[in-house]
Amino acid sequence: MNKPISITSFASISALGSNPNTIWSNYLLPQHFLSKKNNAWVAQLSLEDKKKIEKIRLSDNKYKNLDETVLYALLVARKAVQEAGWNGNDNFGINIGSSRGATSLFEKYHKEFLEKGISSTLSSPTTTLGNISSWIAHDLQSNGPEISHSITCSTGLHSLLNGVAWLQSGLTDKFLVGASEASLTDFTIAQMQALKVYSNEKDEIPCKAFDLEKKKNTMVLGEGAATFCLEAGAKEDAIAKIEGIGYATEILEHNTSVSTNADCFQKSMKMALGNYSPDEIDAVIMHAPGTIKGDISEVNAIKNVFCNKLPFLTTNKWKLGHTFGASGLLSLELAVLMLQHQQAIEVPFAKPQEHPKKLSKILVNAVGFGGNAVSVLVTK
Template structure:
């Protein structure tokens, strides 16, 4: 059974429309800014003022929405646009699967501060910070009666949402699924946690996040925010943006809480599964996870070398530009992959020297991995 992507929408530092996103990718400038987050300055990629106003308008459109966290509002905003693009209605009873690594971080921190000050919790502190309220609010907003699922599988969350949606559609239990990831991690405690791991960007280089720069001598991960969602359907769809022709997943035994093996065994396994029945030489581009850490970037490259022995595809990532948006990052990588398939143009990492770039792009592999060594690889194919 063929599974097609028939809708794609997002809200991120890149913009709120596919045209904006593409124009932003065509520009070699990064979107990271040094901002005060709590009492410390940190490199982050935040939504533009215009995008924030769009979220504020959504928040004020319904009294019930005023108490929701940005993770939920980002997901609702992107899902509305995707539904319109796909031409679905509530009568289609499509499924919704949204994931988030951290969930309602801003609200959780707010409510916890209040608890410490007053020794009691706010009435809405529980329902507005549960992970499940992302998909449930999206389903409510779009009035679908289909299944609604939320989960957190760290930084590969969004691609796990896609895996789950594909499984539902292939099983025949649903014909359509809205899948995505949302993250709003630009909060003091979240960034403090990343800094405690000693992986956060702290330099004043032209590019603060040096994702895919294997010569870097320090970790350079930076956080970004946003949400991205796709609509998937079965059957031969004339309006398809891309076809999903391979999915892979794997988990490896860890020696440390946050690290994977030096040659990323989990990625080797997930890529091999996604490529089943496909000649690796036919893959034109890989959108890497590449978080901007020394070990993370290098281990993924080593895994790619082991799977693509004859010809390494053109490699790219978007984290140098928009930071790492945790659970949403995989779907933002899917967005980049689809954009390259549509425009037939490879988006380079500006500080990486390329000996060759593809003249045509027919197949793109997307990678994501998270704490716990859980990797996902998705293979997309051009359909137009």
């Protein structure tokens, strides 16, 4: 990277809550935040946070027909921008992505079409992928570029890559990046179950992400959104800095999986490290979806990159589920919180590790179907 990028604020909503203090407190608890929906394990927003989302829906007549992916993003975008002190007069860009997009509305409108043979007037404009960023720009009254995309489960970190590229180019000096998922529909869960990756666990912890000895897949879906305010250069008020980015793809062995040693992760992590020695990295927030092959292949990649001196490894999916496109940015949030509080969050059922004495450099990983890997190096 030509110059560091400052993170000046962030906001999120997930099963862990929507307030940074609450979220950190929930990370400190040795429990998950998964629950049952129609007999399937999921990670849902709390009733309190759902009321906040409904309040946004009712706040403007134009918002009443929006998908929850947009409403989740509106909530966290407002909070992040306010915390950063930005306003509509600032020339900041927006890139909010989503893996699944307007899942609930798309399924609703398609069902209506099958039953009635006609399509609702708003079926197209409310289900297009660009719907999220354009509504956030409207809500914030911003003037910069608006970008939306879907790169499956690495969507959120690809949003960050785009933001960094714009900032490095000098075309703008501020960028709001994020991702949003509201995919806890019966059809989406059924799709994951059809892949034979979904959790049927009946014991205390349903999602065994980073348990390398598990005998079956234990992925659990979650919902949520996260946004980060990025600014070019090293700002005095920065809460963390992005000092490295990496990305890679690999030749597909299967529609849903990466290679045995996750070649894409090896490439993306090495690129993100840049001139830093692997020995300087204190922790890695893994993608670790809770599947047998997904977890093991990522650990194999980390071992190949870091050799004999592994950093502290952790993941948050056993707590808040796999939030598809938003997962990478929720992992970045965990990294920033760990840097702020100088405390590593462990996975209680994984093999015990020595906690780092200090946390100054953390690597964050995300990968999507097709081996679209991204790694981000965040520093204190």
